[in-house]
Amino acid sequence: MIPAETRYARASDLDHALELLAEPDSKAIAGGQSLIPVMKLRIARPSLVVDISRLDLRGVEERDGEVHVGPLTTWNELIGAEVLQRPPLAAVAECARGIGDLQVRNLGTIGGSVVHADPASDMPAVLLALGARLRLRSPEGERALAVSDALVGPFTTTLEPDELVTDIAIPMPPHGSGSAYASVEHPASGFALAGAAALATPDGESVAVTGVGLTPFVLSGDLSDAEIFGDRFAPAEYRRALARVVADRALSAARERAKVNR
């Protein structure tokens, strides 16, 4: 399958990227691991693809009580980041290890995944549980946006078409914290039938789930009232049960890690 006709432009810097993205129906491409598949299916038909993959927006850095992740950081780079191996943020590397496959992890980026907003993608659940925030740039300027406010529906975010993510900030949980990710995957696509990320801190716990609703969400209650998505492969009733199981598993693992970190 071949994408519909499109033009290609490589952004030389962030301002150039924003300038190019001013064209209606243009689309930013980073790793392309979400965008190119939907272009091949001709579900996405951008008039112009703006290649932002060579911008200097990658890397993982700890500063001022936060871990800043460049949106162009690939899954494999996340897996290799030392700070994401440690108990408080271990969910990030753990989740990244299970995403796609080796080839996809070599190119796919965390920023691309978040803005693609696939309701079954794994990492948004982790970012929700950890309370991450996005920093956004547009020609109008900069703003910050909580991940929970960004994800509003399947493949739908509150980002403006000309906005780019420039940073993903994850608050460093206090000493004595642990996080974990657990999921059950669809055997073909590898996407989560249900996935859950958990953070256990001395001050409290938070769990977010993915794959079971229109968008990943932070768990409140026992899921009996949550609107759960179902299909012929995995009916809603099953996904609801599964979400409880993975939430329990993630939380137990997070608590175990928190103990180690004490």
Place this chain on the structure above:
Amino acid sequence: MSDTLGVARPRLDAPEKVTGATRFAADGYVHGLLHARPVLATEPHARIRGFDTDATLAVPGVVAVLSAADLPLAGTGTDRTSEPLAREEVVFAGQPVALVVAETEAAAEDGAELLVVDYEPLEAVVDVEAAMEPGAALARTVEDSDDEGGDLESVHGQVDKGQEDDAGEQLSGNVLDRVTREQGDVAAAFAASDAVVEATFRTPWVYQAYIEPQVCTAWLEPSGTLVVSTSTQGSFVTRRELARAFDLPLDRVRVIAEPLGGAFGGKFALVEPLAVGAALALQRPVRLVLTRSEDFAATNPASAQVTHLKVAARADGTLTAIEARMIVDRGTNAGWGVEGATSLLVAGPYRWQAHDLRGYGVQTNRFTFGAYRAPGAPTAAFALESLLDELARELDLDPIELRLKNAVVEGDVGVSGNPFPTIGAVEVLERLREHPLWAQRNSLPDGEAVGMAAGHWPGAMEPASAVCRVDADGTMTVVTSVADMSGVNSGFAVIAAAAFGLPPEQVRVVTADTASAPYAGASGGSKVTYTVGPAVIRAAEAAREKLLAAAAQELEIAPGDLEVVDGVVRAVGAPDRSMTVQEVASKALRFGGRYEPIEGHGGSAQTSGAPSVAAHLSHVRVDRQTGEVTVLRHVIAQDVGRALNPALVEGQMRGGAVQGIGWALFEQLDHDEDGRLLTGSFLDYAIPTAERVPEIDTLIVEVPAPDGPFGAKGIGEAPVVGAPAAVANAVARAAGTRLYELPMTPPRVWQALRS
């Protein structure tokens, strides 16, 4: 010879394949090539009112839009070769209705996207059981007026068709075939049994999932010869089918079977008529490479099946009676079905006192059924072997002992009415019983269990021939028409080397095209090694006679006193008096030479079958919370007759077992209620990945086939047959509840655990 046969050797084609040097059918450069993109029906059952081609033809690079009327087809049959594009009636969603042909692949795809097809929807027949009811809507309203169409059954193995129909049953016109096999008083046998179990088993449509999508390139030589370069299991059968469909003389069609990127039963004259039709219509070379989505939607997967099965035994484990009613969803295949095969194979390699076996081939608006590795067998074994475990449980017998007690031996009359030839059922079960995993089965953690099951494949036969030629450098070339689906060429090399007396490294094997190759049937039915192998032996022996005749004169020793060892012709008992094969050959192959070329032709026409039995142990863990099943370890024991190259034999055993795990846990082509495919990509249709399957232990059992080449049997199909049932039996023990439908997906297992 002793160090030629039975030694693990790399495949002959391995060096080319690991370096990317192998040219598969999509890889060759053809001058002036056009690219075709099929447009697939979006309706499961409809009449085509017409096409709006304006937008498509306006795309730069698009050369033509072709519908059925544009292809120079001769016949009026409704098989896929005779009707590669739907004429007027669409009979499944995914059926090709038009071809867009363009100068580039991109232009063809751009054009295909814009083609508008006007359909008049008809009632779709989707439920195979409802389709059988008298008065049910018909899946096809236009009758097949061309009786010769779709004669592809012969390539898939010999299974007898059973007895005449039972005329008393009222069935709709969707029932294309009924097969009945009865013997003995079944009711009385059930009544006299100590345990009777019955259940209904369901298996889905399953996709061959060869990694190379179907592909064909066709062009006309200036001489008028049609050349077809294709990924096919059979060059001669493809030639015959194309000649029939387009009414061409056989000698004007030259079919080249390119290296196969997997096939498993699915690659028979499906895309060739499309590429050929376009090439003939446009008088230009045309290539059609299906996308994966098209391959899922438009090809010919294994039938879905519903099996009602009842079996019984006496307290000592002696099997008494078997009764089966097996409904095979043929989709739109009017030419043949597996109802005959599956209702025979459901009896397994076991003795029964009475049987009543019925198979029904039913048309629906789903796909066109085709062959997939051991057609009809995994589904039959899933039902039978599940119930044999239930019998063993009820009678408190060891599952392997129960099977051993009833396993057929040579001379036992099967439900076909014919005696079994040499068969290794007992030997395989005994070997499996010795595996340590079987002893460990009662000391596993909670949630884990070991299941076992057996299965067999009767094999197949077709006359075949081969040529062996020795060149002046002393190497041999074996020429056949065989598409190398499973490593058979590497088997031919050791067969020829052993029969002639050359080191196997000095033998190469060439697949020639239909213009020059000696005849052989298609690769399928586990018949290639068994039928072409003897032809290779005879060809090598004939070449050896030429060699000895020449060497006899050179050495002044009678041919009968010469032997050929490791490429050297020498006097028996006086090895100093010798010449190399190269020396003899170079004397023959030159101007003024005095000897005939060192070359031989050999043929075979096997008349006795050589069934292969394989049995499995599967060790699984069931996650009671999520329903996930993990296969932790899997063992297969198989009677292969003689392992000519154990490495390749083990490869077939492992590959087959893993495809069986796919049947068991992952694979289903699922349609929605309207008959539209829901799982038409690798995003939705799961095949086993490296992560989801364990190591497969292989136990090679050798019960030589009397007529096989050096005792070898066909081995490709048997390993898949019993694997799904073994996994199912393990899941039944681990979960404490049995699943009667494949695949055993996490949601289904979870549901079964709850109820």
Place this chain on the structure above:
Amino acid sequence: MPDTVTLLVNGEERSLEVEGRTLLVHALRDGLGLTGAHIGCDTSQCGACTVLLDGRAVKSCTVLAHQAEGRDVTTIEGLAPDGELHPIQRAFVEHHGLQCGFCTPGVILTAADLLSRGGSPSDEEIRHALRGNLCRCTGYQGIVESIRAVGAAS
């Protein structure tokens, strides 16, 4: 309209004309005749088209040719010098890591990435790394054994 891109393919600078939408796999196969990258699916699942981009395994069906501009692309044809086999290729021959061979180039290049990360990967790590490479013939065991052998020898 076609643009010219220049890639470093198997150590050689190669320029070719591509469209904005041209996928790297098509550029390699149709533009450069490197047909060892195979196309087995259209949803980025099968991995038959895997090549190394700057030494890392990627699915060339999920990369635009433009994105590879100026970068180092290694295909199966360029993994070893002419006429020789790379140790991974040799292991696949000797340990029966292939049958039909269609998935093989992609599997080998994925293995090359895995093994380049150092160490001697466990079977579990090997199988995890092969998640994006579908093989229908072998049941994967020969593949795993081939990769394990190279890892153990290094």
